Amino acid sequence: MIAIIDYGAGNTAxxxxxxxxxxxxxxxxxxxxxxxxxxxxxLPGVGSFGAAMQRIEQNSSELASLIKQKPFLGICLGMQLMFEKSEESQGVSGLGIINGSVKKFNGDLPVPHTGWNLVSISDATLLDGISDFYAYFVHSYYCEPADKRLTMATTNYGKKFPSIIARKNILLTQFHPEKSGESGLLLLKNFIKEVRK
Known part of the structure; x- marks a missing residue:
């Protein structure tokens, strides 16, 4: 059984x-x-960093503990919440499971970054059969991990940003795999395999 965490801001359906x-x-x-x-x-997510953290605040310590113990997938805002802080919501702490922060795209770029864009795989070890593919994005901020080795794939929107980050049991995608065609579904299948191990 896989639990989809409902905190009132997710694209759960x-x-x-x-x-x-x-x-x-x-x-x-x-x-x-x-x-x-x-x-x-x-942990899915659509919405703002601050509002989402406010909704999960009362359960944040339990959630952070469980994320470290089980196969975990964070999608879009769910990826960003894993970081320490975000420029979107100054003074609001994230879950802090991944060291680093969430940054706003350059002011000259139209935001949100919406639509299909190329995901360039840089480390396929955890992606089991997935090569470069187009995925569906909707976001105005991007993640910047302190440890660049966690970046498994990048996407270019004015600058290269991490579109897939992985560490041990944790897989994070800035795009929406559930809306990203066959390659997105293959990524979800790989996650299911990890859960069933």
Whole structure:
């Protein structure tokens, strides 16, 4: 069972539908006790960093602890919340599981960065059969990890930014794999394999 964490700002229905199509059992829940029973966790997200952290604040310590123990997938805002802070919400701390911060795109670029863009794989070891592909993005901020070795793939929008970050049991995507065609679904299949190990 995979728990899709519901904190009132996630794109939970589309994510759940994608996993259902792939034959994975999921539940959407805001209850940390149910997260604990799950074999894997997904943190989706659409919205602002500050508002999202405010919603998950009361469960943030339990969530941070579980993320370190189980296969975890963070999507879009769910990826950004794993960092220490964001320029979107000054003074608001993220979950801080990945050292680094979330930055705003250069002011000359139209934001949000919306639509299909190339994901260039730089380290395929954790991506099992996935090569460069086009994925669907909707975001105005990008992640900058302190440890550049965590970046598995990059995308160019005015500058190169990490579009996939991975560390041990944690997989983070700035794009929406559930909306990114066959390659996006293959990435989700790989996550399901990790959960079932």
């Amino acid at each position: 589309n994510v759940k539908n994608a996993f259902t199509r792939l034959g994975a059992e999921t539940m959407v829940s805001s209850n940390p006790k149910l997260w604990e029973k799950a074999d894997g966790l997904i």
